[in-house]
Amino acid sequence: MAEELPKPEELIQIQHHSPKTDWISTPTNIRKGMYCYASNPKSVEYVGLPNAREWNPMEEDWKLPENWQEIIHQGFKERLERFRSFKVFMDICVRCGACADKCHYFIGTGDPKNMPVLRAELLRSVYRNDFTRAGRILGKLNGARPMSLDVLKEWWYYLFQCSECRRCSVFCPYGIDTAEITIMGRELLNLIGLNIDWIATPVANCYRTGNHLGIQPHAFIDMLDFFVDDIEEVTGVRVEPQFNKKGADILFITPSGDVFADPGTYTCMGYMMLFHYLQEKYGFDITWSTYASEGGNFGFFTSHETMKRLNSKMYAEAKRLGVKWILGGECGHMWRVINQYMDTMNGPADFLEEPVSPITGTKFENAKSTKMVHITEFTADLIKHGKLDLDPSRNDHLKVTYHDSCNTSRGMGIFDEPRYVIQNVCNHFYEMPANTIRENTFCCGSGAGLNAGEDMELRLTGGLPRANAVKYVHEKHGVNMLACICAIDRAALPPLMDYWVPEVNVTGVHELVANALNLAGQNDRTIDLRHEDLPGIEGESEEEADE
């Protein structure tokens, strides 16, 4: 794959001009590097979703059910009735174009069908034809078109070129949430078996083993044990995580990417060190679960029902263990699901208590209903109350910037907590330009299940606006570390940086916290969690200077 990728100087040649024909007459050409492989039938079958079979997007025949048009029409109708927002979003767009240049995929590819307005129009055109009188009578004049195989393929191609990041919705004067249109579109596609495998297989794994990667309970413990050894090597302190502990105060759930894939694994070690510190000092009682072993929810990228099924294990496990509330790790879309859906979908979780920090007494009012607190809120509160013994100078070799994950920022308004934490554990922090952070943040380019290997060109073009902002602070301030609070980010940003800004590495916020955190009985901490020598400590700086 890598050898087929265009070089950065080629990929940067983006043409932002209109095609010769209008969009409805411009055919869609499915191109390698821009799409993900079709779902594995075994995974589709495992969760009982329709039309499990082998198919290939590059082949003419997608092996659809004979009555697929009827299924889509009926599915469309049902969702218009069930989701008032969907109906409103279909009706009220005036095509003003405010969203057009706000999408990272449009900026990076120049493909007009990646303008959010046009992506939505792919569905709206069929909506007008099937469900409005004006569309039925005026047809193309009204921007209506009947469903056809070509239209369906166009839907599939462009609905899986949207990361549901909602940057466009920030700029829409009507507040249309194009991500919700993509969500509905993907749900319709799933009715006839048109998912991608990077979503379908994690969903099946999660349904089977409790996490996207298919980690079984014994392997989950084995992985954390590996980190226990590793933490001991770095700090001289042996931490003791608790698993499946009935009656623990708090249940901890994080994305499985954190226990498996670098650099998320260092973030995971960060959580473990923090919990150990709190346990030793304040008697903090928190447990991991080998059943609710996934915070993320790729069901969210499939359908509402699939999302609900995968999410239900969180409350079920909290109930089984009898904890007071749930603490959640650094994840993106997991928080969108928790904040926006969980409480009404699988709640109310009235068997849990309203979350209160056992250490500071702070009541997390925002989590009153979901009973689930984000770890950066929890840690920011600890720092604010002076509960952590921190030595930020261990992060002095880092010049850090922060990437707001789409879902935690636009999905639930977490802007200041991660920044507060970073600025208390690092001495050098620099913001990217204002129009690329906080609610205006640019997506990593790989969200909503698009972080596969085969669509790397899409990921690198979609990630270009984010990479460009990182490049700016790298050149201006010498930034060499990009912090984030999302496991997809931690998986997606390293190749993005390697490609566009190779001088910058990627970290989770709790890796930074743990490197600064002083543990009782620790050694002289000459290396960081990545086993890299810390400059300036134990004479390592001379070696650095020699290089």
Next chain:
Amino acid sequence: MPTVEFMGKTFTVDEDGFIDSYDNWCQEWVQWVKKEEGIEELNEEHQKIIDVLRDYYEKNGIAPMVRVLSKVTGFKLKHIYELFPSGPGKGACKMAGLPKPTGCV
């Protein structure tokens, strides 16, 4: 799914050339991936990685995380890339007959 014919055997593979099932793995498959990877000669270090991967997979049902592979074999990630140019996932796991990992990875 596409098939590959090599040394008298037929293998079914996915889009990235991973074998369809762990059970269909055999020495001919190893030779096929060796050729595809452009590895000149398989040495004891390649074998060690394959053995560790297969052993871990049989116990745990998934591939080990890269850091575990590195620790158990004693090979730094850079050296694993020297042995398997496509890396631990797309090179070594493929040769060992493991499926590729998916999710936030």
